[in-house]
Amino acid sequence: MAMLGKRRPGRxxxxxxxxxxxxxxxxxVAPSAVDTTIVVExxxxxxxxxxxxxxxxxxxxEGALPGERVExxxxxxxxxxxxAHVRALCEPAATRVDPPCAHYxxxxxxxxxxxxxxxxxxxxxxxxxELLAREGIVLPExxxxxxxxxxxxxxxxxxxVKVDAEGGVHLGFRAxxxxxxxxxxxxxxxxxxxxxxxxxxxxxxxxxxxxxxxGHLELIAADGACAVVVRQLxxxxxxxxxxxxxxxxxxxxxxxxxxxxxxxxxxxxPTPELFYRLPGAGRELQLDFAPGDFVQVNAQxxxxxVATVRRWLAPVAGQGVLDLFAGIxxxxxxxxxxxxxxxxxxxxxxxxxxxxxxxxxxxLGIDARQADLNDSAAVxELLARxxxxxxxxxxxxDGAEAACRALVERPVARLVYIACxxxxxxxxxxxxxxxxxxxxxxxxxxxxxxxxxLESILLFExxxxxxxxxxx
Numbered sequence: 315m316a317m318l319g320k321r322r323p324g325r326x327x328x329x330x331x332x333x334x335x336x337x338x339x340x341x342x343v344a345p346s347a348v349d350t351t352i353v354v355e356x357x358x359x360x361x362x363x364x365x366x367x368x369x370x371x372x373x374x375x376e377g378a379l380p381g382e383r384v385e386x387x388x389x390x391x392x393x394x395x396x397x398a399h400v401r402a403l404c405e406p407a408a409t410r411v412d413p414p415c416a417h418y419x420x421x422x423x424x425x426x427x428x429x430x431x432x433x434x435x436x437x438x439x440x441x442x443x444e445l446l447a448r449e450g451i452v453l454p455e456x457x458x459x460x461x462x463x464x465x466x467x468x469x470x471x472x473x474x475v476k477v478d479a480e481g482g483v484h485l486g487f488r489a490x491x492x493x494x495x496x497x498x499x500x501x502x503x504x505x506x507x508x509x510x511x512x513x514x515x516x517x518x519x520x521x522x523x524x525x526x527x528x529g530h531l532e533l534i535a536a537d538g539a540c541a542v543v544v545r546q547l548x549x550x551x552x553x554x555x556x557x558x559x560x561x562x563x564x565x566x567x568x569x570x571x572x573x574x575x576x577x578x579x580x581x582x583x584p585t586p587e588l589f590y591r592l593p594g595a596g597r598e599l600q601l602d603f604a605p606g607d608f609v610q611v612n613a614q615x616x617x618x619x620v621a622t623v624r625r626w627l628a629p630v631a632g633q634g635v636l637d638l639f640a641g642i643x644x645x646x647x648x649x650x651x652x653x654x655x656x657x658x659x660x661x662x663x664x665x666x667x668x669x670x671x672x673x674x675x676x677x678l679g680i681d682a683r684q685a686d687l688n689d690s691a692a693v694x695e696l697l698a699r700x701x702x703x704x705x706x707x708x709x710x711x712d713g714a715e716a717a718c719r720a721l722v723e724r725p726v727a728r729l730v731y732i733a734c735x736x737x738x739x740x741x742x743x744x745x746x747x748x749x750x751x752x753x754x755x756x757x758x759x760x761x762x763x764x765x766x767x768l769e770s771i772l773l774f775e776x777x778x779x780x781x782x783x784x785x786x
Contacts, residue, residue: 341390341391342389342390343388343389343390343391346387346388348367348368348373348385348386348387348388348398350368351383351384351385351404352365352366352367352368352373352383352384352386353365353381353382353383354375354378354379354380354381354382354383354384354407355380356380357379357380357437357441358374359441359444359445359736359766359768360374360425360766361425361426361429361437361765361766362374362375362376362378362397363375363376363377363378363379363380363382363384365378365384365386367396371394371395371396372394372395372396373386373388373395373396373397373398374395374396374397374398375398375399375400376397376398376399376400376425376490377399377400377419377428378400379406379407379409379410379428379429380407380409381405381407381408382403382404382405382406382407382410383404383405384400384401384402384403384404385400385401385402385404386398386399386400386401387399387400387401409429409430409433410428410429410430411427411428411429411430413427413428414427414464414465414502414764415427415500415501415502415503416499416500417486417496417498417499417500417501420489420490420496421486421487421488421489421490421496421498422487422488422489422490422491422492422496423487423501423503423765424502424503424764424765425490425764425765425766426764426765426766427502427764431464431763431764434760434763434764435459435461435758435760438758438760438766438768439456439457439459439758441736441768442457442736442756442758442768442770443456443457445736445737445739445740446740446743446753446756448740449740449741449743449744449747450744450747451740451743451744451747451753452753453753453755453756454753454754454755455755457756457757457758457770458622458755458756458757458758459757459758459760460615460618460619460622460757460758460759460760460771461615461618461760462612462614462615462618462760462763463614463763464763464764465502465503465763466502466503466504466505466506466509467503467505467611467612467613467614467615467763468501468503468504468505468508468611468612469505469508469534469535469536469609469611469612469613470508470532470533470534470535470609470611471487471501471504471508471532471533472530472531472532472533473485473486473487473498473515473530473531473532473533474486474487474488474495474530475495475519475525475528475529475530475531476495477525477526483516483519483520483525484497485497485498485512485515485516485519485531486498497516498512499512499513500512502764503763503764504533505535507535507540508533508535508540511533511540511542511564511566514560514564515531515542518556518557518560521556522550522553522556523550523552523553523556524548524550524553527546527547527548527550527553528544528545528546528547529545529546529547530545531543531544531545532545532605534588534605536586536587536588536589536590536603537589537590537591537613538586538587538588538589539566539567539586539587539588540565540566540567540586541566541567541568541569541586541588541605542560542561542566542567542568542569543568543569543570543571543579543605544557544568544569544570544571545570545571545577546570546571546572546573546577547573547574548574549572554570554582557570557582558582558583561582561583562583567581567583567584567585567586568581568582568583569581569582569605570582571605579604579605579606587602588602588603588604588605589601589602589603590603590609590613590616592616592617592620592644592647592648593617593620593621593648594647594648594650594651594652594676595648595651595652595653597651599647599648599651599676600672600675600676601642601643601644601647601672602642602668602671602672602675603642603668604664604668606664607641607642607664607665607668608641608642608662608665609641609642610644610761611761611762612761612762612763615759615760615761615769616644616761618759619732619759619769619771620644620645620648622757622771623645623648623649623706623730623732623771624648624649624652626728626730626755626773627649627654627704627706627728627730628652629649629652629653629654629703629704630653631653631654632653632654632655633653633654633655633703633704634654634655634657634700634701634702634703634704635649635654635655635656635657635702635703635704635705635706636656636657636658636659636696636697636700636702636704636705636706636726637649637656637657637658637659637705637706637708638658638659638687638693638705638706638707638708638709638714638717639659639660639661639687639707639708639709639710639714640658640659640660640665640669640682640706640708641660641665641669641708642665642668642669642672643658643668643669643672643673643680643682644708645706645708645732646658646669646673646680646706647672647673647676647678647680649706650673650678650679650680651676651678654704656678656680656681657680657681657683657700657702658680658681658682658683659683659684659685659687659696660682660683660684661684661685661686661687662684663684666682666683666684669682670682687709687714687716687717688715688716689716690716690717690719690720691720693716693717693720693721694720694723694724696720697720697721697724697726698724702726703726703727703728704726704727704728704729704730705721705726705728705729705730706729706730706732707729707730707731707732708732709733709738710734711734711735711738712735712738713733713735713738713739713741713742714731714738714742715738715741715742715745718742718745718746718749719745721746721749721751722745722746722749722750722751725749725750725751725776725778725779726776726779727775727776727779727780727781728773728774728775728776729746729751729773729774729775729776730771730772730773730774731743731746731771731772731774732769732770732771733769733770733771733772734761734767734769735768736768736770739770739772743772743774746774747774750776750777750778751774751775751776752774752775752776752777753772753773753774754773754774754775755772755773756770756771756772756773757770757771757772758770759771
């Protein structure tokens with residue numbers, strides 16, 4: 315998932331990945347039309363239409379929807395399948411809609427804007443069920459849906475900056491499958507206060523003395539402030555003053571990440587109060603964060619996620635909860651406010667420090683620790699020492715393979731797994747189920763509306779660790 319500047323430590327890959335091997339077997343070709351029109355059968359998990367050529371070869375078609383009859387043009391050939399795009403739309407699906415953004419089809423950010431929002435969400439629910447089924451796992455009931463506003467939801471974004479050979483300044487997201495920037499005039503999914511900054515920022519970049527020394531811009535809409543963080547590769551005093559004036563004129567905090575190696579953050583305005591609020595046991599909790607900390611991009615859906623974790627675990631006073639990949643306390647602070655005894659583990663020392671401060675500022679007693687969660691033996695030792703009643707897992711895209719091995723060796727009564735990558739979730743879920751856990755609940759969180767990105771949450775229970783019935 316997208317993050318502010320840096321990722322939490324993830325699993326290290328060794329050797330070539332399967333993706334690299336597949337790309338070596340493929341070759342780009344000049345677009346060539348399939349001999350006849352074809353009917354799209356379904357959507358792949360990445361949002362592309364799936365069809366078959368008259369010869370039976372599978373086609374993945376960008377921009378095509380189930381039930382549509384299209385003329386497709388192949389642009390990349392593989393041994394077992396081809397990749398294509400729609401050359402002509404002959405019969406549109408009933409679920410096809412006009413994209414809400416003028417940059418759709420160029421910007422690589424939102425790949426499902428041509429599909430009605432309700433159909434997007436049903437696709438994501440079906441994709442979760444299918445990915446689990448491939449591992450022999452069946453949800454006891456259809457996954458719940460955590461949904462919010464389809465537009466204006468994104469509270470942070472990283473925009474690329476480029477100066478072309480003629481001196482023209484470009485600001486925007488990358489075009490799909492390329493490094494080329496798409497100049498944004500607006501963005502339908504950015505929070506309005508951030509979208510309103512796009513044109514002023516482009517004008518500001520054009521006024522700089524050294525725009526080529528700007529790597530990218532981070533836009534942040536917190537509950538307490540709006541901020542722009544400039545990735546400044548080399549100092550320029552005149553441009554420093556220009557950014558300071560920009561912040562004053564537009565009422566935003568402006569900071570600079572200065573330097574190529576180990577950049578340092580310098581605020582050119584009074585240090586902004588960057589925080590977001592979450593409900594917790596009859597009061598609002600405040601979580602402070604800094605540029606570079608992991609923060610969920612969709613505030614509304616994050617609140618739904620946290621509420622779901624609290625509801626599923628429903629901790630009683632003193633119950634032990636272990637929060638792995640805890641970040642700045644997104645789940646642990648509300649659970650502690652509910653009365654749980656919470657121990658957290660996070661790989662990033664900076665975020666551990668932030669979590670401790672957040673716990674202190676909210677008068678919550680949380681034991682926050684820093685450790686490598688890719689070390690299965692260390693997690694086993696932690697589980698043995700803490701003996702928690704429940705565990706919360708919220709790993710990065712690489713998943714929680716080592717932690718899940720440890721949780722099979724030292725099972726807990728309940729385990730909530732929040733995932734931003736469905737493939738690693740399915741892998742880890744299979745390990746847990748084969749290790750004795752039962753999958754009892756699931757939900758899809760539509761964190762990134764208009765994209766094929768799938769955020770999900772699962773509840774596992776271990777029958778051997780359940781408390782005895784009351785009165786037994």
